[in-house]
Amino acid sequence: MSRYESLLDALGDTPLIGLPRLSPARDVRLWAKLEDRNPTGSIKDRPALAMIEAAERDGTLRQGSTILEPTSGNTGIALAMAAKVKGYGLVCVMPENTSAERKQLLQAYGARIVDSPAAGGSNEAVRRAKELAQSNPDWVLLYQYGNQANADAHYRGTGPELLKDLPEVTHFVGGLGTTGTLVGVGRYLHEHKPGVHVVAAEPRYGELVYGLRNLDEGFVPELYDADVLTGRFSVGAYDALRRTRELLEFEGIFAGISTGAVLHAALAMAEKAVARGESADVAFVVADAGWKYLSTGAYSGSLDEAAERLDGQLWA
Amino acid sequence: MAVTVSIPTILRSHTDGAKSVEAAGSTVLEVLDDIESRHSGLKERLVKDSKLHRFVNVYVNDEDVRFVGGLDAEVSDGDTVTILPAVAGGAR
Numbered sequence: 001m002s003r004y005e006s007l008l009d010a011l012g013d014t015p016l017i018g019l020p021r022l023s024p025a026r027d028v029r030l031w032a033k034l035e036d037r038n039p040t041g042s043i044k045d046r047p048a049l050a051m052i053e054a055a056e057r058d059g060t061l062r063q064g065s066t067i068l069e070p071t072s073g074n075t076g077i078a079l080a081m082a083a084k085v086k087g088y089g090l091v092c093v094m095p096e097n098t099s100a101e102r103k104q105l106l107q108a109y110g111a112r113i114v115d116s117p118a119a120g121g122s123n124e125a126v127r128r129a130k131e132l133a134q135s136n137p138d139w140v141l142l143y144q145y146g147n148q149a150n151a152d153a154h155y156r157g158t159g160p161e162l163l164k165d166l167p168e169v170t171h172f173v174g175g176l177g178t179t180g181t182l183v184g185v186g187r188y189l190h191e192h193k194p195g196v197h198v199v200a201a202e203p204r205y206g207e208l209v210y211g212l213r214n215l216d217e218g219f220v221p222e223l224y225d226a227d228v229l230t231g232r233f234s235v236g237a238y239d240a241l242r243r244t245r246e247l248l249e250f251e252g253i254f255a256g257i258s259t260g261a262v263l264h265a266a267l268a269m270a271e272k273a274v275a276r277g278e279s280a281d282v283a284f285v286v287a288d289a290g291w292k293y294l295s296t297g298a299y300s301g302s303l304d305e306a307a308e309r310l311d312g313q314l315w316a
Numbered sequence: 317m318a319v320t321v322s323i324p325t326i327l328r329s330h331t332d333g334a335k336s337v338e339a340a341g342s343t344v345l346e347v348l349d350d351i352e353s354r355h356s357g358l359k360e361r362l363v364k365d366s367k368l369h370r371f372v373n374v375y376v377n378d379e380d381v382r383f384v385g386g387l388d389a390e391v392s393d394g395d396t397v398t399i400l401p402a403v404a405g406g407a408r
Contacts, residue, residue: 204378204400220371232380234373234400268379 146222154184258316
């Protein structure tokens with residue numbers, strides 16, 4: 001890793017870092033894959049670039065095209081960078097209750113932001129984006145929730161990188177949003193490492209996000225493949241923040257809040273292995289660093305205060 | 317065996333507005349049956365053809381029961397059972 005022809009070429013090949021202080025036993029170890037070491041600082045650079053390249057190959061994306069995408073931040077930022085470099089326009093549909101930094105970054109890259117209502121979270125952004133795609137047929141909706149190139153980016157990149165660095169891997173834990181990371185990495189690991197556990201950590205938001213939704217309108221991303229996951233956790237803001245701070249305190253890693261939720265699930269799986277007397281190597285994804293969340297107050301004050309401040313925000 | 321069951325806003329009409337209820341049982345199904353005996357109507361919103369409704373998730377101590385036995389997932393004294401509508405999201 002040293003010299004690249006352009007920023008886009010510097011994608012991937014991220015480091016895998018051992019966590020000797022947070023690992024619960026000598027033979028039950030935790031490993032963090034630092035996806036913030038990507039061109040725009042998040043794992044979303046992988047699917048964003050893969051989706052753009054797939055759309056270029058099949059001819060839907062041409063010079064001067066405008067890309068449309070529902071995103072709560074990182075995918076939008078990744079697309080905005082790639083769009084800037086490659087000469088496309090970008091319209092992001094984003095829930096209004098995401099952190100200020102994400103909006104500022106998108107604006108810095110020249111993306112146009114369409115707000116979707118806070119209540120309903122990402123589901124509403126998806127619905128709005130689909131509406132906009134209908135009324136603007138010349139815009140190209142990449143649609144990360146159903147775009148196979150999203151999962152493929154992890155099947156071809158993140159998964160093989162992980163297995164190369166950690167052939168003894170027993171567990172993979174990642175965040176659950178579009179499901180692209182878990183489906184792509186999970187599929188690759190199941191093929192090459194039979195018996196591996198693939199575990200999702202889903203953010204559990206406050207009442208505002210869930211409150212108004214109807215059970216019959218639940219949204220399951222088209223990419224989701226139920227056969228890939230072997231376990232799933234739902235993690236609230238308090239535990240996500242607690243683990244985010246522990247990662248910084250004990251291992252020096254300054255991660256975003258969703259990483260705390262992932263670490264919470266990774267530690268639960270590690271503790272289960274300890275209880276059963278089994279050895280384990282638990283790898284998890286650090287999706288991004290903490291910079292974009294400083295304004296939420298996640299890293300200061302008491303955990304209760306910080307969790308309260310996050311209530312009603314899409315923190316992952 | 318007492319467990320705490322948290323109820324999503326959308327289903328609180330079945331629990332007289334309560335955010336959480338206490339219940340007894342050694343499996344998720346027994347817990348839901350126990351709640352049903354006092355708050356009728358809740359179970360049919362969650363269970364369809366003896367399985368969890370597709371768009372409902374139930375967690376025991378944050379872990380999704382679909383991966384640990386479904387309605388037969390074990391519940392122990394002091395556990396927290398969380399009922400949630402399925403939702404997509406994330407920094408994505």
